[in-house]
Amino acid sequence: MAVSTPVAEALSRFYTKDFVSRALVALMRDEPSPYVLDLGSGPGALSHAARIRWEASSIVSVDIDRAAETHLRALPHLRRGGGHRHIVADALSLHLPSTLNKVNFDAAVCNPPYREISWRPEFRVILEESGLGDLAGSAQYTSTEVLFLAQNLRIVAPRGQLGLVVPDSIVSGRKSRALRQTLLGQHRIERVVQLPRGSFSKTDAQAFILVLNKGQSKAKRTLLQRLYSDGSLSGGLAINRAQAEHRLDYEYYAQRNSPSSLQPSLSDLDAQVTRGSVENAIARDSWSSRWVFHTTEFPPDKGSISFPVQRSETFPPGMIWAEPGDILLARVGRSLHKKVCFVERGRAPITDCVLRIRLQRQWQRAVFDALASAKGEARLLSVSRGVAARMISKQELLSMPLELRDGR
Structure with missing residues (x-):
């Protein structure tokens, strides 16, 4: 259902594929919901999947793009027998509950657009009424995914359930730790399912399904899983509250729960991890005659590299x-x-986009081989963060388990 319109492109939409829609509603509770809300519905993939799952439910979809209604009306399960109402409106309007006639929604599905949005004073009210007011601060910009989450929490009835597609920034981002703490303190995050990359058209951004029970915060564990492209689910990993506040991504904990997690980390080996000091733009603009190592210089085969002879005094101290x-x-x-x-x-000097790992001689080759291996790639990917351009922190790298040769 990757139907695109000019408005949709402007809203940074990445529409939900059918297997993701089916999985999202299948992960939610079995009993039918009288009213199901779909904010920012787009062409209706989630509304359609919800109607198939809960045939007796009334689906209410909301989207600011007028073209979305045409696509929604064409979907067979929404067209059949009534039970679907579409509203052309701003999903982030302060007055949306009134527009919805204060319907008592006990379930909501949502795949919000991922973009920065100019701050409006009404957003603070939405955040406060959703219980996320402490996160507003004095920021001039707030991501739409956080605001859509807040609007859903604001509208859905107590003890209702939300099934949302959320980006990696919410699930594992360091800046979102306060958000995770607040959500876990007020609600029950029942499960988080990591989606395959490429689940959305025109992007390979990492995304997740988050299933949350509003106002039920007593659960001590959160279930993590991975969804495969054939629609099947991995086995589950149950993490505790402290772990959930740190990160909620399945791959991160799966690596730690594997037998290789008994192997040493870089921290165990007393490694020194240092970030480069040269801004790449400055290096290229100012030092064209002096060679600085940047990410574009990595050999494609992950092998060894030799630097030219350069005099230290020709560089700043x-x-x-x-x-x-x-x-x-x-x-x-x-x-x-x-x-x-x-x-x-x-x-050679290195740019600030590069990390230098320095070890005792006996560990150098073994650690390099571990990082350059297929398993090393998987572990590096699991500890990195970010929606599109990913990043890895010194702390996560130091704590990552390594599978070294010869039992080391």
């Missing part, structure tokens, strides 16, 4: 240099998990 025996790793980028190399000879 206090720079971070890579030297023989160091392991270099991309700190940012969509394919950061594939960018790792071993410094064989020479010295």
